Each structure stands twice: as structure tokens, then as C-alpha cells.
Amino acid sequence: xxxxxxxxxxxxxxxxxxxxxxxxxxxxxxxxxxxxxxxxxxxxxxxxxxxxxxxxxxxxxxxxxxxxxxxxxxxxxxxxxxxxxxxxxxxxxxxxxxxxxxxxxxxxxxxxxxxxxxxxxxxxxxxxxxxxxxxxxxxxxxxxxxxxxxxxxxxxxxxxxxxxxxxxxxxxxxxxxxxxxxxxxxxxxxxxxxxxxxxxxxxxxxxxxxxxxxxxxxxxxxxxxxxxxxxxxxxxxxxxxxxxxxxxxxxxxxxxx
Ligand code: T3D
Numbered sequence: 001x002x003x004x005x006x007x008x009x010x011x012x013x014x015x016x017x018x019x020x021x022x023x024x025x026x027x028x029x030x031x032x033x034x035x036x037x038x039x040x041x042x043x044x045x046x047x048x049x050x051x052x053x054x055x056x057x058x059x060x061x062x063x064x065x066x067x068x069x070x071x072x073x074x075x076x077x078x079x080x081x082x083x084x085x086x087x088x089x090x091x092x093x094x095x096x097x098x099x100x101x102x103x104x105x106x107x108x109x110x111x112x113x114x115x116x117x118x119x120x121x122x123x124x125x126x127x128x129x130x131x132x133x134x135x136x137x138x139x140x141x142x143x144x145x146x147x148x149x150x151x152x153x154x155x156x157x158x159x160x161x162x163x164x165x166x167x168x169x170x171x172x173x174x175x176x177x178x179x180x181x182x183x184x185x186x187x188x189x190x191x192x193x194x195x196x197x198x199x200x201x202x203x204x205x206x207x208x209x210x211x212x213x214x215x216x217x218x219x220x221x222x223x224x225x226x227x228x229x230x231x232x233x234x235x236x237x238x239x240x241x242x243x244x245x246x247x248x249x250x251x252x253x254x255x256x257x
Pocket of ligand 1: 023024026027062063
């Protein structure tokens with residue numbers, strides 16, 4: 001049987017490809033478990049400095065696997081507790097940048113999985129939909145947290161309540177994603193972004209991620225204090241010393257490996 005999640009490493013970038021193309025990479029419990037394990041490995045491996053997440057075939061992910069049996073006994077909350085929430089928490093807490101290349105439709109939890117990444121790029125032919133409402137559900141996998149923060153409350157509510165499909169270009173115009181890209185160049189450009197991130201000072205990237213993660217829930221004062229604490233720590237790092245020396249010596253910096 002083909003692997004559900006194909007992992008490869010190029011330099012310091014770990015690429016993870018959802019691999020159920022015949023089901024548009026629907027998130028079966030097995031695929032979710034594989035994703036959770038893969039992000040756990042990335043967390044532990046000091047040689048990995050950035051992650052690139054994408055999907056095989058013509059879709060990024062069609063969300064939860066609807067092929068599973070549903071019914072009164074089916075506890076979706078338990079599934080979310082066991083698989084969805086740990087994954088999204090892990091992706092947000094990972095002190096390394098995650099680039100997501102959306103290569104086709106991203107629906108329901110598939111869309112929200114993409115939004116849990118730090119930088120999202122999409123092929124111009126990609127589509128985004130909060131499909132939950134069509135099957136009588138409300139967004140999960142962080143959707144009601146990410147959406148209003150990315151696109152504002154008005155658009156977030158409409159996307160969730162209407163379940164309309166938007167194009168990658170609209171997603172870019174809304175500020176939902178970083179960029180819409182020529183589909184033929186998507187993976188090359190996404191890998192370039194991830195490789196670029198992997199060469200940047202890792203502790204500073206971790207600091208940026210921690211600061212932005214906290215920003216949504218912090219008061220202005222608390223955020224200023226957090227910025228100070230992060231900067232204090234970074235100010236003592238070898239990368240900062242190297243950055244300043246390189247600036248003074250008019251040469252490119254070489255950050256720690
Ligand atoms: O379970 C829990 O824990 C609760 C959590 C819920 C979170 C959620 O994500 S709820 C939202 C679930 N997703 C959806 O409702 C989307 C369902 N899919 C679609 O609406 C459409 O497939 C798309 C709009 C995404 C794409 O349409 P299209 O026309 O490009 O493709 P298609 O023909 O519908 O799909 C291709 C195949 O993938 C097809 O199989 P077949 O008929 O060729 O054998 C289709 O059944 C399969 N597929 C698509 N989505 C899913 C799926 N199989 C299982 N689960 C899916 N979500």
C-alpha cells in the first residue's frame with residue numbers, strides 16, 4: 001500500500017505530502033496520525049529547520065474523510081481531541097516555520113490545516129471552502145480562530161455560514177494566504193521559500209512565531225513585554241552577534257547550523 005504521507009528531506013527542509021489523491025487527500029484518522037507523528041519528528045530533529053506541506057494529485061485536502069461511518073454513536077469531539085486539535089496545536093507551537101503549498105481544493109478541515117501553517121501559498125487554480133456547513137457542521141481544526149484573524153469577522157462569518165468556494169486569487173486579496181502562484185511553479189516556489197527560511201536565524205524565526213502566536217490573545221502591554229523578553233534572549237544569541245558583525249564587515253551573515 002502507498003504511504004499516506006510521503007516525507008522527504010532536502011537540506012534542512014522536511015517536505016510532507018498528503019498522499020490519498022484518489023480521495024483528494026481526505027483526512028482519514030490514519031493520515032491524521034501520520035501527520036501528527038511527522039510533525040513530532042520535525043520537532044525533535046535539530047537538522048530540520050523548515051517544513052513544506054502539500055498534497056499529491058489535484059487537491060490539497062478535501063477535509064475530514066466522509067467515507068467513515070457516521071451516526072448517533074459517532075463522537076466527533078473525541079476524534080477532534082485525539083487527532084485534529086493535537087495536530088493544529090503542534091503545528092502552531094512548532095518553533096520552526098511551516099510553508100503550506102495548496103495545490104488544489106482545500107475544503108473544511110483541509111483548508112484549516114493549511115491556515116495552521118506560517119506561510120501559505122497556493123496555485124492559482126486552487127480553491128478554498130469552509131465546507132462544514134454543507135454537511136451540517138461548524139468549522140473545526142482552528143477555523144473559527146484563524147479566519148477572523150486573517151480576513152476579519154465579516155468575511156470569516158460569511159465564509160463559514162455560506163460555505164462558498166473562493167479562488168486562490170480571492171484568498172490572496174482577502175489576506176487569507178501569502179500568494180497565489182502559477183500552478184506549474186507552485187512546488188518550486190514553495191520549496192524556495194522553505195529553503196530560504198531554513199537558512200535564516202532559527203532562534204529569531206522561533207521568536208517571531210511565538211510572538212505572532214501570542215499576539216492574538218495578548219493585550220498591547222503584554223505583547224510589548226513579550227517582545228522585550230524575546231528580544232532579550234535573541235540579543236544574547238550567536239546569530240545576533242554574527243548578524244551585526246556581518247553588517248559592519250559588509251559581508252553576508254552565516255547563521256548557526
Ligand atoms: O470527522 C470529524 O472528525 C469531524 C471533522 C470534520 C471536519 C471537516 O473537514 S468537515 C468537511 C468535510 N469535507 C467536505 O465536506 C468536502 C467534501 N468534498 C467535496 O465537497 C468535493 O469533493 C470537493 C468540493 C472538495 C471537490 O469536488 P470535486 O468535484 O473536485 O471532486 P469529487 O469528485 O467530489 O471528489 C473526488 C473523489 O474524492 C470522489 O471519489 P469517487 O467518487 O471518485 O470515488 C469523492 O467521493 C472523494 N472525496 C472528496 N472529498 C472527500 C472524499 N472522500 C472522502 N472524504 C472526503 N471529504
